[in-house]
Amino acid sequence: MSVNALLRETAARLLAEGTVRLVVGWEKGTLPLRTTPLLARTAEQADRLVADATCDQNLAVYLTRFKDEKVALVARPCEARTLVEYCREHRASPDRVLAIGVPCTGMLSRRALERRLSGRLPAAGRLEGDLVICSGEDWEERLPLTDLLEPVCYGCRLPGADRYWRVLGESRPPAGDRYAELDRFRQMAGEERYAAFCRAVERCIRCYACRQACPMCYCPECFSDRSAPTWVGSSDDLSDTMVFHLTRTLHLAGRCVDCGACVRACPVGVDLRHLHLRLGREAEERFAYRPGLDAADRPLVATFRPDDPEEFIR
Amino acid sequence: MNPYLPHLATIDEIIPETASQDVKTFRVVFADAAVRASFSYEPGQFAELSLLGVGEAPISITSSPTQRGYLEFAVKRAGVVTTALHWSRPGDHLGIRGPYGNHFPYREMEGKNIVFIGGGIGLAPLRSLINYVLDPSNRSRYAAVSIIYGARSPGDLVFKWELDAWQRRQDTELHVTVDRGDEGWTGRVGFVPQVLMDVAPSPANTVTVTCGPPIMIKYVLENLEKLGFAPDQIVTTLEMRMKCGIGKCGRCNIGSRYVCQDGPVFTYEQLRQMPAEY
Amino acid sequence: MRRGEAAVAGVILEHSELNRILAHVAGQARLWVATGEGEEAAFLPYRPGIPLRRGPGPTRRTAKEIFFPRTEALFTFHEADGKPRLEPAKVDDGPLVVFGLRPCDARALCLLDPVFEDPLWPDRLYGGRRARAILVGMACSQPSRACFCTSVGGDPAGEEGLDVILVALDDAYLARATTDRGAEWLEGLGFSPAPPEAEAAAARVAETARRALAAVPADGLKERLDGRFEHPVWDRLHERCLGCAACTYLCPTCHCFDIVDEGGPGEGVRLRNWDSCMFALFTLHASGHNPRMTGKERMRQRIMHKFNYYPERQGRPACVGCGRCVEICPVNLDLRQVIAELEGVEA
Ligand SMILES: Cc1cc2nc3c(=O)[nH]c(=O)nc-3n(C[C@H](O)[C@H](O)[C@H](O)COP(=O)(O)OP(=O)(O)OC[C@H]3O[C@@H](n4cnc5c(N)ncnc54)[C@H](O)[C@@H]3O)c2cc1C
Ligand code: SF4
Ligand code: SF4
Ligand code: SF4
Ligand code: SF4
Ligand code: FES
Numbered sequence: 001m002s003v004n005a006l007l008r009e010t011a012a013r014l015l016a017e018g019t020v021r022l023v024v025g026w027e028k029g030t031l032p033l034r035t036t037p038l039l040a041r042t043a044e045q046a047d048r049l050v051a052d053a054t055c056d057q058n059l060a061v062y063l064t065r066f067k068d069e070k071v072a073l074v075a076r077p078c079e080a081r082t083l084v085e086y087c088r089e090h091r092a093s094p095d096r097v098l099a100i101g102v103p104c105t106g107m108l109s110r111r112a113l114e115r116r117l118s119g120r121l122p123a124a125g126r127l128e129g130d131l132v133i134c135s136g137e138d139w140e141e142r143l144p145l146t147d148l149l150e151p152v153c154y155g156c157r158l159p160g161a162d163r164y165w166r167v168l169g170e171s172r173p174p175a176g177d178r179y180a181e182l183d184r185f186r187q188m189a190g191e192e193r194y195a196a197f198c199r200a201v202e203r204c205i206r207c208y209a210c211r212q213a214c215p216m217c218y219c220p221e222c223f224s225d226r227s228a229p230t231w232v233g234s235s236d237d238l239s240d241t242m243v244f245h246l247t248r249t250l251h252l253a254g255r256c257v258d259c260g261a262c263v264r265a266c267p268v269g270v271d272l273r274h275l276h277l278r279l280g281r282e283a284e285e286r287f288a289y290r291p292g293l294d295a296a297d298r299p300l301v302a303t304f305r306p307d308d309p310e311e312f313i314r
Numbered sequence: 315m316n317p318y319l320p321h322l323a324t325i326d327e328i329i330p331e332t333a334s335q336d337v338k339t340f341r342v343v344f345a346d347a348a349v350r351a352s353f354s355y356e357p358g359q360f361a362e363l364s365l366l367g368v369g370e371a372p373i374s375i376t377s378s379p380t381q382r383g384y385l386e387f388a389v390k391r392a393g394v395v396t397t398a399l400h401w402s403r404p405g406d407h408l409g410i411r412g413p414y415g416n417h418f419p420y421r422e423m424e425g426k427n428i429v430f431i432g433g434g435i436g437l438a439p440l441r442s443l444i445n446y447v448l449d450p451s452n453r454s455r456y457a458a459v460s461i462i463y464g465a466r467s468p469g470d471l472v473f474k475w476e477l478d479a480w481q482r483r484q485d486t487e488l489h490v491t492v493d494r495g496d497e498g499w500t501g502r503v504g505f506v507p508q509v510l511m512d513v514a515p516s517p518a519n520t521v522t523v524t525c526g527p528p529i530m531i532k533y534v535l536e537n538l539e540k541l542g543f544a545p546d547q548i549v550t551t552l553e554m555r556m557k558c559g560i561g562k563c564g565r566c567n568i569g570s571r572y573v574c575q576d577g578p579v580f581t582y583e584q585l586r587q588m589p590a591e592y
Numbered sequence: 593m594r595r596g597e598a599a600v601a602g603v604i605l606e607h608s609e610l611n612r613i614l615a616h617v618a619g620q621a622r623l624w625v626a627t628g629e630g631e632e633a634a635f636l637p638y639r640p641g642i643p644l645r646r647g648p649g650p651t652r653r654t655a656k657e658i659f660f661p662r663t664e665a666l667f668t669f670h671e672a673d674g675k676p677r678l679e680p681a682k683v684d685d686g687p688l689v690v691f692g693l694r695p696c697d698a699r700a701l702c703l704l705d706p707v708f709e710d711p712l713w714p715d716r717l718y719g720g721r722r723a724r725a726i727l728v729g730m731a732c733s734q735p736s737r738a739c740f741c742t743s744v745g746g747d748p749a750g751e752e753g754l755d756v757i758l759v760a761l762d763d764a765y766l767a768r769a770t771t772d773r774g775a776e777w778l779e780g781l782g783f784s785p786a787p788p789e790a791e792a793a794a795a796r797v798a799e800t801a802r803r804a805l806a807a808v809p810a811d812g813l814k815e816r817l818d819g820r821f822e823h824p825v826w827d828r829l830h831e832r833c834l835g836c837a838a839c840t841y842l843c844p845t846c847h848c849f850d851i852v853d854e855g856g857p858g859e860g861v862r863l864r865n866w867d868s869c870m871f872a873l874f875t876l877h878a879s880g881h882n883p884r885m886t887g888k889e890r891m892r893q894r895i896m897h898k899f900n901y902y903p904e905r906q907g908r909p910a911c912v913g914c915g916r917c918v919e920i921c922p923v924n925l926d927l928r929q930v931i932a933e934l935e936g937v938e939a
Contacts, residue, residue: 029924031737036924037832057923061834111631119629119647123737137804203632205653205662207841207868212834213922225873228394233854234865235663265922267838268652269631316680317713318666318851318862345675366669366676367857392878407676528881554883555875557851560713563867564848565875567893568883569821570901575712589821591883 081292649736
């Protein structure tokens with residue numbers, strides 16, 4: 001049976017049995033090569049579920065929104081890592097959330113595709129095996145999916161399979177160095193790095209799509225919305241926008257699961273993944289802490305060890 | 315024209331209203347004599363009060379147009395701007411832009427009995443109309459006037475100095491009530507909607523004007539219907555979050571109506587035709 | 593201001609001439625041009641050599657930003673001798689030219705005008721920029737896959753709001769003035785009159801574009817939504833929505849804003865910043881009460897404002913079918929689909 005068929009069957013059964021009231025997954029979207037979240041409450045709706053390389057939202061965001069329902073979450077490694085963090089932060093307990101593990105071999109990057117098509121927007125598109133086939137009125141392109149994967153997919157990490165309630169297939173993300181992008185950024189000279197950061201932040205319109213798409217940004221009132229007192233100005237002032245992004249990065253230190261949802265959500269192409277990677281690597285190298293992987297640990301910033309060398313204070 | 319530019323004004327006097335001082339009345343005077351002369355408003359309108367560097371808040375003009383030379387605002391401490399206002403002192407400056415919104419239908423009310431029903435700080439917008447109607451130059455154009463006003467406790471009653479003045483008038487009937495009394499309280503105890511039933515005004519040739527907390531309004535409306543008031547005999551004034559006050563910022567609408575322009579005064583008849591999103 | 597009787601007929605503008613013309617225009621007016629591709633496409637101040645946008649459909653960022661920027665000072669204040677002084681923001685009503693906007697963006701400005709320039713409280717900050725602006729549009733020869741302008745009263749070669757419209761032919765543009773102001777402007781640039789074939793070719797371009805557009809059932813939507821405020825359709829429509837402001841900030845007709853002060857009591861500025869009805873805090877009262885408590889009420893507001901409330905006040909929908917919100921919604925919550933779903937709404 002295909003993954004989609006297995007998924008639909010599993011979801012339908014969970015709903016029919018009453019094991020869960022809601023299945024959070026994806027269905028085919030309205031634009032070529034896109035999917036949209038599906039909140040399925042009936043077996044009939046569950047029959048629209050799909051899980052493939054065009055699924056690019058992190059579905060775990062919906063867990064903090066449907067707090068009172070028993071939910072099954074269609075989970076790739078991205079969602080699985082988020083679930084691990086959610087358990088750690090008491091956002092979702094395994095007795096409320098079931099994970100249906102679907103195999104993932106990497107997400108199609110809409111940006112990479114757009115670049116590859118140099119601005120042509122496909123009017124139609126589909127995946128066929130390892131090929132992305134897309135076409136416009138008078139053209140068709142058949143491109144290998146492996147050339148068009150999301151940067152976060154390289155070196156993607158999988159939490160232990162015991163996190164899944166049911167695993168429908170094995171994930172085989174593309175190999176690669178997760179920190180390559182960070183290393184590239186760090187190889188630039190100081191001023192260059194700063195200039196690149198400014199260029200990115202200048203484009204930001206503060207629509208907060210990044211924050212809203214991020215499963216780890218679930219604070220009921222974000223610091224950037226605080227008005228009594230105001231923590232960060234809401235104008236287009238560059239330094240305020242920097243403060244927003246840097247503070248957000250800090251709030252995600254040791255929590256960011258590197259799903260890339262924030263980057264994909266941004267309507268104007270602001271990509272600050274390297275900031276999150278920087279703190280992620282810090283957490284890993286200094287504290288052996290890997291967000292989304294080690295369920296037993298307590299949250300990094302809530303952990304105190306008496307034998308901590310505390311080098312940074314001295 | 316820059317419709318966001320406030321007129322500067324000075325705080326002339328600050329009157330603490332409630333025992334906890336969470337409501338204060340600010341008497342303010344425009345700095346510019348020309349503005350003082352030209353600023354005219356009608357009962358029920360509001361203005362955007364601002365403290366420079368802090369922000370703006372929409373506040374009903376609680377003084378009556380018959381009071382000349384100054385404006386009064388009764389402000390409850392709620393958030394950033396209102397708290398900062400509470401910290402200010404006589405002589406401090408503030409900004410005022412307005413007047414905004416529609417107003418109570420005081421011309422249409424001529425020749426009629428009026429029943430004012432207020433709760434807590436909700437008396438503030440009503441007060442403008444009450445003092446307008448009770449002004450010697452206007453009083454003869456209105457029939458009987460009665461006022462039902464309540465607050466949670468005696469300490470929460472606002473405009474106490476004026477309640478006394480209204481009480482003393484022969485041409486006005488005043489019923490003051492509190493949800494809970496205290497040792498010193500000899501007046502009525504009970505919720506406003508209940509007092510309304512006790513007073514039982516006749517709907518004949520009568521208009522009621524009401525403002526107060528949502529829960530009070532809900533029961534007042536129910537009881538007015540029981541007393542036979544038709545929806546178009548009931549006038550109320552709404553509160554929505556506002557910024558511009560002039561129908562541009564898109565914040566205050568209920569359905570297709572902008573409360574800052576088409577309101578804040580609506581009849582219950584109008585409200586019933588609007589979505590219940592307030 | 594519609595074109596008068598004596599208006600010039602179409603003229604031909606050679607591709608190779610464009611840069612010279614733009615440089616010339618930039619010498620006389622503040623000139624904004626559509627530049628960049630994909631998610632970087634936007635209107636920027638002209639500079640020599642700036643790459644003009646080619647891509648299909650509208651720019652990612654809208655032309656509304658020129659007239660209603662994301663952040664704008666309303667006035668500044670400072671204290672002198674213990675007294676505050678206010679300095680209103682300078683009204684910017686100099687000559688302004690916008691080059692390369694799509695017909696939908698120009699129409700969108702016509703929808704913003706009654707909001708900012710209503711006779712009671714005209715907003716000169718917006719109005720000043722609009723006052724002398726010449727909008728030089730570029731008809732769509734290739735709509736984007738998400739465009740649906742013809743379903744909401746627009747057209748890929750629509751003239752509303754434009755002063756001059758350009759149609760890209762094979763090796764040149766056909767330029768036509770659509771207002772007196774546009775005619776005067778175009779005349780000043782001295783082009784040769786277009787041959788009749790050019791007019792015919794331009795008509796074919798527009799027709800091709802029209803045919804490429806998908807239809808969305810927005811006809812009669814205003815009436816269908818009348819009295820449907822409490823309809824169960826709203827219960828689920830919003831569920832996928834993340835509550836960001838991508839769809840409203842990048843919508844050419846959305847105009848919600850916030851007013852905030854920056855700086856201290858001694859010196860500072862009162863700003864207006866874009867705001868969005870999709871944010872949870874948008875309508876939150878100081879008391880904690882919120883008339884639009886959940887995503888349901890907020891999505892309903894966005895849709896109703898565009899397709900019922902605004903039409904109630906101004907007689908037509910506050911959507912020009914540019915498709916931006918469709919392309920950029922991070923969860924692909926597609927307005928066209930919402931409209932289609934609302935088509936089936938019964939009492
Ligand atoms: C037409 C009208 C008349 C009013 N009359 C009075 C009055 O006479 N006395 C009084 O004490 N209060 C009145 N209010 C309520 C008052 O405006 C709010 O309490 C006040 O805006 C809170 O501002 P803040 O800065 O202290 O609170 P914050 O929550 O910190 O406010 C931040 C901003 O939110 C907006 N805001 C927050 N809550 C409200 C609200 N409930 N209504 C409108 N805008 C809000 C304001 O723009 C304010 O600048 C009135 C409101 C309206 C709409
Ligand atoms: S910050 Fe971005 S990459 Fe990290 S968890 Fe949030 S959405 Fe995913
Ligand atoms: S999604 Fe992009 S534009 Fe929006 S706030 Fe985030 S970085 Fe800025
Ligand atoms: S862009 Fe999409 S997710 Fe964001 S507010 Fe709009 S509909 Fe919701
Ligand atoms: S609602 Fe969407 S399609 Fe309509 S004008 Fe706005 S962005 Fe364009
Ligand atoms: S307060 Fe801005 S539109 Fe009403």
